[in-house]
Amino acid sequence: VTCRASSLLVIIINLESLWLGVKWLKWTSYLKWSFQALNQIEFHGLEFTCNSTMVAMYGECPISNGSVALKSYDLDGESLTECCSALVGIILLFLLLSFVFLKFVNQKPKK
Numbered sequence: 001v002t003c004r005a006s007s008l009l010v011i012i013i014n015l016e017s018l019w020l021g022v023k024w025l026k027w028t029s030y031l032k033w034s035f036q037a038l039n040q041i042e043f044h045g046l047e048f049t050c051n052s053t054m055v056a057m058y059g060e061c062p063i064s065n066g067s068v069a070l071k072s073y074d075l076d077g078e079s080l081t082e083c084c085s086a087l088v089g090i091i092l093l094f095l096l097l098s099f100v101f102l103k104f105v106n107q108k109p110k111k
Contacts, residue, residue, distance in 0.1 A: 014074065030090050037083035039075045043067075 018026070026032050043066030050061035063069050070076040078086075 016074065027086075028090070030087060033083045033086045033090070036075050036078065037080055037087070039070060039073070040080050040083070043069050044080075 046066035046069075048061065048063055048065060048069075050064075055061060063072065067076065
């Protein structure tokens with residue numbers, strides 16, 4: 001089995017360090033809510049073990065369980081239920097907006 005490097009570039013931005021004028025955008029982003037929910041599903045309840053090199057470098061295991069990992073990336077703020085509720089709310093909002101635009105925007109056929 002060969003392992004190849006992925007060409008996918010992943011950029012993680014700390015949302016708390018954003019400019020105040022665009023900070024509200026994080027509440028409307030379905031990517032934020034789905035990424036946070038996915039990480040909570042993956043890391044909740046996990047226990048990590050460190051090798052002797054990491055223990056020698058840090059004096060202890062820096063990330064010992066999934067809760068510490070979530071906290072270190074600031075993904076522990078909202079519960080899984082809140083994340084799923086926000087995603088359902090965003091979906092309903094987009095459905096409502098699409099209905100309103102299709103219903104009230106003039107759709108005259110071209111001649």
